[in-house]
Amino acid sequence: MDILSILADSTRSAIGPVAAIYAVxxxxxNLHFGYTGLLNFGQVGFMLVGAYGVGISVAVxxxxxxxxxxxxxxxxxxxxLLLGIPTLxxxxxxxxxTTIAAAExxxxxxxxxxxxxxxxxxxGLQNLAGDFxxxxxxxxxxxxxxxxxxxxxxxxxxxxxxxxxxxxxxGLTWLLMHSPWGRVIKGIREDEEAVRSLGKNVFAYKMQVLxxxxxxxxxxxxxxxxxxxxxxxxxxxxxxxxxxxxxxxLGGAGxxxxxxxxxxxxxxLMTFTDGVLKGFGAMGWLPFLSGxxxxxxxxxxxxxxxxxxxxxxxQGLIGDRKEMLVNVK
Amino acid sequence: MSxxxxxxxxxxxxxxxxxxxxxxxxxPILVADRVRRSFGGLTAVDxxxxxVQRGTITALIGPNGAGKSTLFNLLTGxxxxxxxxxxxxxxxxxxxKGHQVAKAGMVRTxxxxxxxxxxxxxxxMLLGATGQLGERMAGAFLRPMWQRQERxxxxxxxxxxxxxxxxxxxxxxxxxxxxxxxxxxxxxRALMTDPSMIMLDEPMAGVNPALVQSxxxxxxxxxxxxxxxxxxxxxxxxxxxxxxxIVVLAQGRVIAEGRPSDIRSNQQVxxxxxxxxxxxxxxxxxxxxx
Numbered sequence: 001m002d003i004l005s006i007l008a009d010s011t012r013s014a015i016g017p018v019a020a021i022y023a024v025x026x027x028x029x030n031l032h033f034g035y036t037g038l039l040n041f042g043q044v045g046f047m048l049v050g051a052y053g054v055g056i057s058v059a060v061x062x063x064x065x066x067x068x069x070x071x072x073x074x075x076x077x078x079x080x081l082l083l084g085i086p087t088l089x090x091x092x093x094x095x096x097x098t099t100i101a102a103a104e105x106x107x108x109x110x111x112x113x114x115x116x117x118x119x120x121x122x123x124g125l126q127n128l129a130g131d132f133x134x135x136x137x138x139x140x141x142x143x144x145x146x147x148x149x150x151x152x153x154x155x156x157x158x159x160x161x162x163x164x165x166x167x168x169x170x171g172l173t174w175l176l177m178h179s180p181w182g183r184v185i186k187g188i189r190e191d192e193e194a195v196r197s198l199g200k201n202v203f204a205y206k207m208q209v210l211x212x213x214x215x216x217x218x219x220x221x222x223x224x225x226x227x228x229x230x231x232x233x234x235x236x237x238x239x240x241x242x243x244x245x246x247x248x249x250l251g252g253a254g255x256x257x258x259x260x261x262x263x264x265x266x267x268x269l270m271t272f273t274d275g276v277l278k279g280f281g282a283m284g285w286l287p288f289l290s291g292x293x294x295x296x297x298x299x300x301x302x303x304x305x306x307x308x309x310x311x312x313x314x315q316g317l318i319g320d321r322k323e324m325l326v327n328v329k
Numbered sequence: 330m331s332x333x334x335x336x337x338x339x340x341x342x343x344x345x346x347x348x349x350x351x352x353x354x355x356x357p358i359l360v361a362d363r364v365r366r367s368f369g370g371l372t373a374v375d376x377x378x379x380x381v382q383r384g385t386i387t388a389l390i391g392p393n394g395a396g397k398s399t400l401f402n403l404l405t406g407x408x409x410x411x412x413x414x415x416x417x418x419x420x421x422x423x424x425x426k427g428h429q430v431a432k433a434g435m436v437r438t439x440x441x442x443x444x445x446x447x448x449x450x451x452x453x454m455l456l457g458a459t460g461q462l463g464e465r466m467a468g469a470f471l472r473p474m475w476q477r478q479e480r481x482x483x484x485x486x487x488x489x490x491x492x493x494x495x496x497x498x499x500x501x502x503x504x505x506x507x508x509x510x511x512x513x514x515x516x517x518r519a520l521m522t523d524p525s526m527i528m529l530d531e532p533m534a535g536v537n538p539a540l541v542q543s544x545x546x547x548x549x550x551x552x553x554x555x556x557x558x559x560x561x562x563x564x565x566x567x568x569x570x571x572x573x574x575i576v577v578l579a580q581g582r583v584i585a586e587g588r589p590s591d592i593r594s595n596q597q598v599x600x601x602x603x604x605x606x607x608x609x610x611x612x613x614x615x616x617x618x619x
Contacts, residue, residue: 175470180455180463180479187445187456193407194443194515198457198522199431200464208466323447323502 457521
């Protein structure tokens with residue numbers, strides 16, 4: 001087992017485009033849960049409509065990528081309104097139930113037989129990255145070396161775009177949360193009745209946040225489609241949402257850079273455990289497991305990570321423990 | 330007792346008001362008619378007519394389950410009414426939502442204090458300020474647009490914190506305050522909305538006796554600034570001491586209204602609420618003070 005190459009792979013994964021895309025989706029979730037206290041267990045649903053907005057527009061209707069992204073964002077607004085209007089006046093758990101179900105319903109709809117003309121059902125959509133690669137300022141056939149890392153032009157372009165988006169959205173979060181608007185939002189997280197008693201329309205604020213966080217989730221889906229150049233419905237399973245929750249709690253909910261650090265740490269650890277398991281397997285230390293079982297073991301590890309985290313560091317990597325424990329009796 | 334000092338003044342404030350249920354007031358800020366709310370078969374509130382005089386301290390009392398808190402929730406838009414209408418400053422406000430009622434100038438506090446615990450004391454205060462441009466989502470990005478307003482609000486918040494003796498705590502999170510300080514913070518925060526009427530739901534509950542005096546002082550000074558105060562309270566000494574007018578609820582109905590002296594001698598109230606024992610205790614305390 002080559003521990004150095006496993007560490008190198010893990011680092012590559014921590015700063016890779018997937019980590020960036022999950023960071024974007026988790027920034028949306030951070031707005032929902034970290035700042036407003038909305039329990040959204042269906043963030044993957046927003047990613048799905050964002051990805052398919054691009055996929056259907058580009059692959060089926062041959063429209064430009066920009067139109068596809070806008071379509072995805074429009075779908076996210078509609079989805080947020082559909083989810084929010086009936087549930088945001090109720091207790092927070094109703095949103096949780098509704099979102100987890102809606103995301104799964106969406107996946108089943110998009111992969112259904114009758115949707116085949118639009119979504120190609122289970123086979124998904126391909127060739128989505130044309131416009132994106134046409135914009136690439138780097139030379140696709142060349143390798144660019146950054147210290148110990150080396151990327152080809154296309155990969156570098158994806159990295160630049162995804163991480164720029166992460167920084168942009170982190171900046172947006174900071175601006176929003178350091179404004180009177182953000183103060184109302186945080187007040188709603190603490191006690192929405194109190195905020196209502198001061199003359200603020202709590203429902204409208206929660207709706208705004210649900211839409212905004214959903215839009216960010218859709219954006220993550222759209223860049224995922226572009227990065228992979230193809231999408232399939234079954235990559236939007238509920239476990240994506242739970243990864244996003246692990247990321248958010250790992251990094252620190254209600255912190256601007258919480259989701260970003262969380263995503264990097266999460267993908268580092270996922271790749272690391274994967275490498276270690278495979279290494280053990282190669283050395284014959286795991287005789288009772290075969291290759292495909294490693295994936296399951298790795299997922300179990302993600303769950304274990306969440307449990308350990310909540311017990312020993314509930315505030316995440318950069319949260320404030322004192323603040324976290326204020327309401328603990 | 331202090332009620333003796335207050336009474337001569339109250340005669341002025343409540344001039345012309347008859348001590349009987351549903352009596353008319355000379356200058357009512359709040360007028361409610363036939364307000365009903367039932368939960369299943371239980372009628373929690375059934376108030377025929379109620380007027381609250383502007384610029385006074387009116388207490389709402391009654392035994393447990395009399396419907397005081399329910400009436401409070403109804404009037405402030407925090408619960409949905411079955412039937413009834415009420416006006417605030419001449420405007421009908423029944424059917425309005427909680428935040429709309431607050432915007433109209435009638436702001437409430439809660440029996441279980443709702444300090445926003447993970448926010449700083451100052452942020453708690455600033456949340457109360459009305460008409461903030463930066464509270465719109467798009468406004469959040471236009472810092473220059475709301476910075477001046479923010480400064481003015483901060484100054485006002487600091488003045489209020491000074492008055493409520495919380496100025497040293499301004500940067501601490503509200504969760505670090507004691508129960509009594511949270512009550513003070515909640516009252517100060519309500520004042521940030523600059524209301525014309527303030528509704529206090531059991532402001533003295535769970536507050537130590539030393540702080541009760543200071544809370545009473547604050548409530549009296551609110552009235553002296555021309556604000557109207559309506560509050561629910563249990564402690565009879567407190568009520569008799571500072572109220573200009575007392576409304577007694579029992580089983581959802583107004584069974585008596587009047588100045589503290591009227592209520593003290595009202596047989597119906599004694600039967601329904603105070604009970605023989607409590608009156609004895611009250612008298613014993615009263616004679617002790619004298």
